[in-house]
Amino acid sequence: MKELLQAALEGKVTAIARLITLTSSAGETALEVQEGIFPHTGNAHLIGITGPAGAGKSTLIGKLAATLASNGQKVAVVACDPSSPKTGGALLGDRIRMHNLIHDENVFIRSIATGDSAGGLPLAAFRAADILDACGFNTVIIETVGTGQNQVDIMQAVHTIIAVSAPGLGDDIQAMKSGLLEIADIHVISKSDLQGAGKTHMEIETAVHMRQKHSSEDDGPEPWDTPVLPVNGLTGEGVDKLQAAIQTHYGYLKQANNMQTRCRNMYQQRIYREAIDILSQSFKGNPDEYVSTSLERLIKRELTPTQAALEAIGRLK
Secondary structure: OHHHHHHHHHOOHHOOOOOHHHHOOOOOOHHHHHHHHHHOOOOOOEEEEEEEOOOOHHHHHHHHHHHHHHOEEEEEEEEEEEOOOOOOOOOOOHHHHHHHHHHHHHHHHHHHHHHOOOOOOOHHHHHHHHHHHOOOOEEEEOOOOOOOOOOHHHHOOEEEEEEEEOOOOOOOHHHHHOOOHHHEEEEEEOOOOOOOOHHHHHHHHHHHHHHHHHHHHOOOOOOOOOOOOOEEOOOOHHHHHHHHHHHHHHHHOOOOOOOHHHHHHHHHHHHHHHHHHHHHHHHHOOHHHHHHHHHHHHHHOOOOOHHHHHHHHHHHH
């Protein structure tokens, strides 16, 4: 393990890929990797790209990553793909959609299955981002699975959140329902050449400005002025402006205590996610050991489900 960690920290791709595999599930090995990696994190700019399926996230990421890499940055992409509820497998097809990046030595792409994660961002993606951060990547882009209204968990993992919308998907309403208007630092209208792109742009921009008007009335640090940018992921038109907006937001976070505040919120949620995962893995390992004595009493209505759960947690100690 010591040799593997050292090789990864030196930037060897095969070692990095191996570490990501080892941390994809809980256990002593995953913990050992985290202990060796985490002290070296905190240098990469973590970017989250979220939005509904079909919005053009993967195409956009392909262009953005290529642009960043052409400027000398080392870029990593963590793409989350939905798992089958029957087999647990996943297509992991983002590397196919980002085929233009395969031969770029400055770009690393890793697909991760969501597993039984309730949202679009599995805990394995957090751990992969840690490894990539520690191993010298300047920018780590995390793409959520895009399952609709549960995309706000991306705010637990990244510094800059980009919400991608596309004309014809009802994204203005979708964004408001999912909370993306509140958490997104940058809004992108992809497929900007399609009919209706202007209308989608106007509706989301109006909603963002209304939200910012209310936010500006609150006491606190100077609020971030959320841009709404039209981008064509196929031609690359508008990607340069997106890159500039990303850098501007990163600069904004470094002002005053903005970065510290964001990181505190991120890691507070991370602790919660890790704790839930530890409990979940413990129960899955031997469920009968923890629930059998409470189950019959629950069926007889002598315990409530909450009381039974508390008893089971008590047996884990």
